Amino acid sequence: MTDLRTLGGTSSVAKGINKSGQVVGWSDNSSGERRAFLYDSTNGMKDLNDSIPADLGWTLYEAAGINTEGKIAASSYGNTTPDPSIVCDYESGMGPPVGAALVLSPTTTANYEVQDLGTLGGYYSRARSINNSSNVVGYSYTAPCGGELAFFYDESADPMMRGLIMHEARGLYNSGKVVGYVQEYINGMCVDVGSGNDCWRAVLYDSATKQMQYLGDLRGTYPMGWRGVFGSGCKWHKRLRRRGRDVRYPRRFLRG
Numbered sequence: 001m002t003d004l005r006t007l008g009g010t011s012s013v014a015k016g017i018n019k020s021g022q023v024v025g026w027s028d029n030s031s032g033e034r035r036a037f038l039y040d041s042t043n044g045m046k047d048l049n050d051s052i053p054a055d056l057g058w059t060l061y062e063a064a065g066i067n068t069e070g071k072i073a074a075s076s077y078g079n080t081t082p083d084p085s086i087v088c089d090y091e092s093g094m095g096p097p098v099g100a101a102l103v104l105s106p107t108t109t110a111n112y113e114v115q116d117l118g119t120l121g122g123y124y125s126r127a128r129s130i131n132n133s134s135n136v137v138g139y140s141y142t143a144p145c146g147g148e149l150a151f152f153y154d155e156s157a158d159p160m161m162r163g164l165i166m167h168e169a170r171g172l173y174n175s176g177k178v179v180g181y182v183q184e185y186i187n188g189m190c191v192d193v194g195s196g197n198d199c200w201r202a203v204l205y206d207s208a209t210k211q212m213q214y215l216g217d218l219r220g221t222y223p224m225g226w227r228g229v230f231g232s233g234c235k236w237h238k239r240l241r242r243r244g245r246d247v248r249y250p251r252r253f254l255r256g
Helices: 234-242
Strands: 008-017 023-029 034-040 044-047 059-066 072-077 100-106 112-116 125-130 136-143 146-153 161-164 168-172 177-183 200-206 211-214
Touching: 034 072, 059 100, 072 136, 100 136, 136 161, 146 168, 146 177
Parallel strands: 008 059, 034 059, 059 125, 100 125, 125 168
Antiparallel strands: 008 023, 023 034, 023 059, 034 044, 059 072, 072 100, 072 125, 100 112, 125 136, 136 146, 136 168, 146 161, 168 177, 177 200, 200 211
């Protein structure tokens, strides 16, 4: 076991590693601020904010994954100004959440080019994983004040960022398979299979076949009796409506 240390604060969390042994994650710095880091055995832990152009206005607070080319899926805040007339919390007067999912591409051994992946309609997105094809998954708000939805980002697609019918995408394999979770509701209530408010369901999505698979749980239960793989399209959507479920997501698993 190797202690990667911190950026001067009390905590650090590793999020991803590539075959070269480079590790990314987040750490508190000496001021208690959360910052994205890159670690390797030669240089130790480095604040990735020191490796991007300072005039961009981004503050990188997390690096979630790194591929074989050294490209990093990261998340940041700053450099985005929401509409000042939008209020999301009327008690505090707080405006829309702001943040961006990014890809950092190495230009030299110490510097990175920053690519903003955009959002699905709001002012907030967050990167969770990157594969060796530089596809990225994470989640984004679909409206200024919320509407969280997973995304799949592909440079070769149009549009490049598309929504997935899951609450959040957490991992991405080189084949394009995505793991994440959905929230299951019946008539606005959490599905209850014995633990009270049991809303979360692990899922596997295949971007090639565009099919979603519920993975069940350790008790062998599946939401609403569903088992195995099911495809996309309106037929699935209408069947769920007939069974009394509140469908809170778009009809297709991969939105165009």
